[in-house]
Amino acid sequence: MTIITSKSNSLLKKTKKLLRKKYRKHSYLIEGWHLFEEAQRSHAAILRIFVTEDLASKVKQLPNVFIVKEELLKDLSESKTPQGIIAEIAFPKWEMELALKGRFLVLEDVQDPGNVGTMIRTADAAGFDAVFISEKTADIYNQKTLRSMQGSHFHLPIYRVSVLNTIKDLQDSGVQIIATTLAKNSVNYKTITAPESFALVMGNEGQGISLEMAQAADVLAHIGMPGKAESLNVAVAAGIFLFSFI
Amino acid sequence: MTIITSKSNSLLKKTKKLLRKKYRKHSYLIEGWHLFEEAQRSHAAILRIFVTEDLASKVKQLPNVFIVKEELLKDLSESKTPQGIIAEIAFPKWEMELALKGRFLVLEDVQDPGNVGTMIRTADAAGFDAVFISEKTADIYNQKTLRSMQGSHFHLPIYRVSVLNTIKDLQDSGVQIIATTLAKNSVNYKTITAPESFALVMGNEGQGISLEMAQAADVLAHIGMPGKAESLNVAVAAGIFLFSFI
Structure with a gap:
């Protein structure tokens, strides 16, 4: 786990760009525990996890966890309450089936x-x-x-x-x-x-x-x-x- | 028709308060032509009409019309595009029917x-x-x-x-x-x-x-x-x- 304390941290700045569509080429951000748990359950490719310190223990065994202060987390969010966690998820690779039935x-x-x-x-x-x-x-x-x-x-x-x-x-x-x-x-x-x-x-x-x-x-x-x-x-x-x- | 040119006009200030629930005692605001026409068709009690100059001719035969500049109209609105018209409507008086059927x-x-x-x-x-x-x-x-x-x-x-x-x-x-x-x-x-x-x-x-x-x-x-x-x-x-x- 890495601790990020500065708003000018380059990873944070790069991640924040994912809030804008034109920068979402390969990945996107989800926020909140409900979506994060859904991502885990569905085996989505979780690239990075940004979490506040008080909740870090919940994800400590996972790779690429970054601990950030509440106000830095808000900076990665469009909502006022990101619920302590934001994760970067890779775009899914859905193969188009040839037999279109259903x-x-x-x-x-x-x-x-x-x-x-x-x-x-x-x-x-x-x-x-x-x-x-x-x-x-x-x-x-x-x-x-x-x-x-x-x-x-x-x-x-x-x-x-x-x-x-x-x-x-x-x-x-x-x-x-x-x-x-x-x-x-x-x-x-x-x-x-x-x-x-x-x-x-x-x-x-x-x-x-x-x-x-x-x-x-x-x-x-x-x-x-x-x-x-x-x-x-x-x-x-x-x-x-x-x-x-x- | 009355023309209002100043943001500090007391009627405008009083009307703007209707955007907040605690000031909505007897009336509320609607915006846009669609809702305004619905209000007319339904014979709602339209108390005041605030309209931009280019659209004023559409409501000139109605009472209590106030012509305001686009930016003053925006001040009465929560959306960025109030579509040229905002009206103050009296709360409806729905009588509770005694026979509850339906x-x-x-x-x-x-x-x-x-x-x-x-x-x-x-x-x-x-x-x-x-x-x-x-x-x-x-x-x-x-x-x-x-x-x-x-x-x-x-x-x-x-x-x-x-x-x-x-x-x-x-x-x-x-x-x-x-x-x-x-x-x-x-x-x-x-x-x-x-x-x-x-x-x-x-x-x-x-x-x-x-x-x-x-x-x-x-x-x-x-x-x-x-x-x-x-x-x-x-x-x-x-x-x-x-x-x-x-």
Whole structure:
């Protein structure tokens, strides 16, 4: 274990950069014990551990532990209470399986990190096999996304892809594409029985799914809303769809 | 229309205080055109309108319009982009109906304003009749709650009550209380057929429902999760329950 006492320590400065997306090339930061324990349980590659002195005994048998003062730890965090621990985790290496079978969630340009994280967490809870996110979807290693995911990125693979290409590959493998929309030419989800292999597509918060996605999908589905609200939060809608189809 | 040019204008200073809960005794602030239009459509009591000059023509026929510069408008807002309009709205006067029949959502000590707002929006979309929130549940006139509610508080009544007393009144009126929990002595929601009159109870994000609530409820329900996530976001869970029961 190494003790770091200065804010100008070069490792601290380098690590702090990982809070910004452009510096996250190979690794990212997680904070708090819950996520740290999830990382351990899931055998994630933990590169470095920054911990306050009072909690150091909990990780003393692990390699690459750095003891830092509370205020230095805060400097590595976007939240006011990093709960005594921040760890640098290597990006996972998810191999893309060639046989695409199972249940998938596809996010097309979902902007809000909280929505992205919550939907991945929900797909994990529903036992989905993988999540595909479009290039314009919020970064999953953003601190807000990580907070909402609650460690689900340790449980299922998340691929950043060109989603229009991916749904074609999925269709070629016999996976039905169910894209969600508020448009009138869609069917109420309650009338749908999802097949064994399907992918649920959720679109952007304001715009919904793209025209290309709507045209390529096998089924367009909406949630019938008897009340006065014009729409549902996208993560809530995803939850209703996901759990209705399993 | 009155033009306000100084940050030290006493009306502006008084209005700015409404961003803080302790000053919200009779009224609150909404921002953005979407919410403003919802307020108009729902005949909410709009007390004052603060608008930037370029948008003033849109509201010129209304009383109590104040034209302010962009930076003064920002001063009345918690967000960086108040979209040109902020309005002061009187608290609604929802009369408690004596005959409690219908579908209700009950929030027991839900802390996060975003979760509270999202659940009220979902209950509105599902056509619920009212929402009851406990004393410790987040304030509904908080800017974050208002943003997530998307105007649903204009569509259905929200009562801040002692929820344990309220569920007894509901039960006396023949309303079934379905309280949600992760506890083992609960049934999977998919096995439940909700009666015509029922109230769904959602608990605190960390603690769940109280012991008293669990004991008083007619049915305890959970969402079966085949995956690895330990729990769902409370607003997602509420969406799954609400739409499954209608």
